[in-house]
Amino acid sequence: LKPLSSWYLDILARVEFFQEWYDLGKAPPVFWVSGIFFPQSFFTGAMQNYARKFNEEIDLLSYRHTMRDDVIDPKKELTVAPVNGVYIYGIFLEGCRWDSELHKLNDSKPKELFTDLPSLWFCPVRNREITLADYRCPCYKVVSRKGTLLTTGHSTNFVLYIELNTDIIQDKWIKAGVAAFLALRF
Numbered sequence: 001l002k003p004l005s006s007w008y009l010d011i012l013a014r015v016e017f018f019q020e021w022y023d024l025g026k027a028p029p030v031f032w033v034s035g036i037f038f039p040q041s042f043f044t045g046a047m048q049n050y051a052r053k054f055n056e057e058i059d060l061l062s063y064r065h066t067m068r069d070d071v072i073d074p075k076k077e078l079t080v081a082p083v084n085g086v087y088i089y090g091i092f093l094e095g096c097r098w099d100s101e102l103h104k105l106n107d108s109k110p111k112e113l114f115t116d117l118p119s120l121w122f123c124p125v126r127n128r129e130i131t132l133a134d135y136r137c138p139c140y141k142v143v144s145r146k147g148t149l150l151t152t153g154h155s156t157n158f159v160l161y162i163e164l165n166t167d168i169i170q171d172k173w174i175k176a177g178v179a180a181f182l183a184l185r186f
Contacts, residue, residue: 010183030078030119034090034182039141040154043122046086050124053084061124065163068119069100078119085123091139091162093117095178098164105135105166105173114184120162134163135173139180 017035021028036042043063051058063085071077074089081087097115099106108115139159140147147157162180166173 006185027081029081030074030087030089032090033088039159039182043160046122047124050084056124056126060126062128063122063160064125064128066121066123067098067103067117067165068121069098069103071119074119082121082123085121087119087121089119090182091117091120092181092184093137093178094143094181095176096173103165105164105168105178114181117162117180131163133166135166135170135178136161137164137173137178137180139182141182143181143183143185145179 013032014035017032031042033039033042047058047061047063050056051061068074068078068087074087078087092114093116094114095108096105097108097112098104098117100118138145139162140157141159142157144157147155149155159182
């Protein structure tokens with residue numbers, strides 16, 4: 001578990017995020033997904049907005065994940081929301097790193113346990129074909145990687161899979177225990 005001081009700083013950051021959202025009077029152009037208590041419902045809601053906008057069946061939609069590794073500071077640089085989908089930031093990787101120059105997963109640098117994942121664009125696509133070469137990286141709320149199943153069918157910890165570009169066989173990343181997290185222990 002995080003120390004109390006980290007929880008305090010975390011709640012202050014969450015309050016600031018939601019206060020900015022409230023002051024804006026509409027959805028912000030980019031979302032700090034780590035600050036959302038139940039991110040599964042956030043992603044479902046974004047998908048429902050798209051389905052209503054285009055009168056699509058939500059069961060035929062899935063997210064295409066586009067890495068925005070050209071963005072250094074998402075709050076300052078992503079000032080306009082995407083036409084479809086959502087921009088998000090605040091995800092960490094364990095077991096590897098994202099190489100912004102090569103636009104793919106790469107080995108972690110020495111003594112680097114966690115790395116920041118660049119901003120992502122989650123764009124709903126109808127009947128999307130999964131790219132088999134991509135690594136389906138599990139994303140969890142916290143580092144423990146365990147949770148319980150709620151009556152709604154959602155896990156208390158697992159959020160979703162993020163498809164990350166790689167040119168290495170997926171077994172390498174699976175054996176390395178590569179996963180994404182919304183919150184760290186500190």
